[in-house]
Amino acid sequence: MDDDPEEGMLGWDESVFRDEHVLEIDYVPEVFQHRESQLQTLQYALRPAVRGNRPLNVMVRGPPGTGKTTAVQKLFGELGGQHGVRTVRVNCQVDSTRYAVFSRIFEEIFDYEPPSSGISFKKLFGQVAERIADDDEVLVVALDDVNYLFYEDEASDTLYSLLRAHETHSGAKVGVIVVSSDLDLDVIENLDGRVQSVFRPEEAYFASYDRGEITDILRDRVEVGFREDAVPTTVLDRVAELTDEAGDLRVGIDLLRRAGLHAESRASTTVELEDVEAVSEKAKNIHLSRSLRALSETERTLVETVADCDGEQAGDVYDAFNDRTDLGYTRYTEIVNKLDKLGLIDAEYEQLDGRGRSRTLRLTHDPEAVKERL
Numbered sequence: 097m098d099d100d101p102e103e104g105m106l107g108w109d110e111s112v113f114r115d116e117h118v119l120e121i122d123y124v125p126e127v128f129q130h131r132e133s134q135l136q137t138l139q140y141a142l143r144p145a146v147r148g149n150r151p152l153n154v155m156v157r158g159p160p161g162t163g164k165t166t167a168v169q170k171l172f173g174e175l176g177g178q179h180g181v182r183t184v185r186v187n188c189q190v191d192s193t194r195y196a197v198f199s200r201i202f203e204e205i206f207d208y209e210p211p212s213s214g215i216s217f218k219k220l221f222g223q224v225a226e227r228i229a230d231d232d233e234v235l236v237v238a239l240d241d242v243n244y245l246f247y248e249d250e251a252s253d254t255l256y257s258l259l260r261a262h263e264t265h266s267g268a269k270v271g272v273i274v275v276s277s278d279l280d281l282d283v284i285e286n287l288d289g290r291v292q293s294v295f296r297p298e299e300a301y302f303a304s305y306d307r308g309e310i311t312d313i314l315r316d317r318v319e320v321g322f323r324e325d326a327v328p329t330t331v332l333d334r335v336a337e338l339t340d341e342a343g344d345l346r347v348g349i350d351l352l353r354r355a356g357l358h359a360e361s362r363a364s365t366t367v368e369l370e371d372v373e374a375v376s377e378k379a380k381n382i383h384l385s386r387s388l389r390a391l392s393e394t395e396r397t398l399v400e401t402v403a404d405c406d407g408e409q410a411g412d413v414y415d416a417f418n419d420r421t422d423l424g425y426t427r428y429t430e431i432v433n434k435l436d437k438l439g440l441i442d443a444e445y446e447q448l449d450g451r452g453r454s455r456t457l458r459l460t461h462d463p464e465a466v467k468e469r470l
């Protein structure tokens with residue numbers, strides 16, 4: 097029929113997907129390949145907790161999309177079933193002060209929010225510490241995206257309170273996992289001496305996946321997420337290639353989902369290369385959003401400034417940045433280098449006629465797409 101609204105689409109009951117949910121961003125995968133040594137480090141550090149003792153602290157680092165949060169979720173899933181262990185994951189982008197972190201821990205422990213009428217930190221802390229000491233529980237706190245606590249200058253105080261809880265409440269045993277994708281942030285060096293002496297974490301480094309690893313991981317997703325034979329190897333390989341270029345596994349997972357939806361929209365029961373190409377720009381933006389989200393206020397201001405002065409020389413961009421922030425040239429150069437390393441800008445030296453060399457700053461993404469996400 098000419099005017100059939102479903103013409104050109106798969107029917108509502110047909111799909112390329114077997115379980116689309118596994119391609120959603122908050123899905124915790126059943127199979128977690130290529131992170132064995134990192135999981136071992138975490139297990140080694142947390143093992144004492146299962147025996148009722150204070151665990152070792154851990155610092156989890158590595159570029160975006162390398163499985164850091166997933167590793168913590170998997171481990172907490174296992175530990176949460178153990179008697180006498182309490183695990184709490186705090187997203188520090190949402191809870192970026194010591195008070196907010198402890199409110200979140202309070203809520204997890206008591207199953208209700210602390211009174212919003214503003215109880216003092218001392219009281220909030222006291223109730224949390226008393227409860228775990230009384231229940232003889234070991235508390236393991238993961239501070240995910242811990243860089244936000246540093247931006248707010250709350251990291252030392254937060255860690256200090258967590259790691260020294262036993263001094264005011266004997267029997268309160270707490271271990272901390274800090275998670276950060278900010279590779280420039282030297283977590284330890286930025287802490288007060290009084291915290292450094294008690295923190296001393298084990299390190300678990302999550303390196304970027306190589307092309308083969310990306311393909312393995314995406315193949316697992318395809319197997320559970322798509323109907324048999326819906327995604328040919330050529331398509332999987334192309335998705336892996338684009339994911340490798342973007343350097344973030346999220347891009348690959350999003351690309352698979354979008355390509356599947358695109359195939360359905362043209363009434364195909366198999367995903368083809370044309371579906372991948374049609375959605376690849378959109379999928380890359382998921383990495384852009386994630387990268388921008390992890391930046392501090394000042395770093396974002398510089399991204400915005402570069403968006404406004406795209407292709408201009410570093411000195412001119414600095415003048416515009418300085419107008420907005422009042423920051424000096426040294427700090428400016430540090431941020432330029434960081435954004436360059438993160439792949440958000442290209443800072444390339446160019447020869448100026450007879451005037452030596454200067455860096456030219458360009459965004460690596462479309463300035464409008466960047467501004468929309470700031």
Ligand SMILES: Nc1ncnc2c1ncn2[C@@H]1O[C@H](COP(=O)(O)OP(=O)(O)OP(=O)(O)O)[C@@H](O)[C@H]1O
Nearest residue numbers: 121125128129160161162163164165166277313345
């Ligand atoms: N080894 C793996 N196997 C299966 N899926 C994975 C693996 N590593 C990462 N993923 C998937 O990739 C996505 C990003 O992973 P995750 O959030 O754990 O990364 P991250 O290192 O914490 O990133 P960020 O630093 O940006 O927060 C998630 O959807 C996750 O399911």
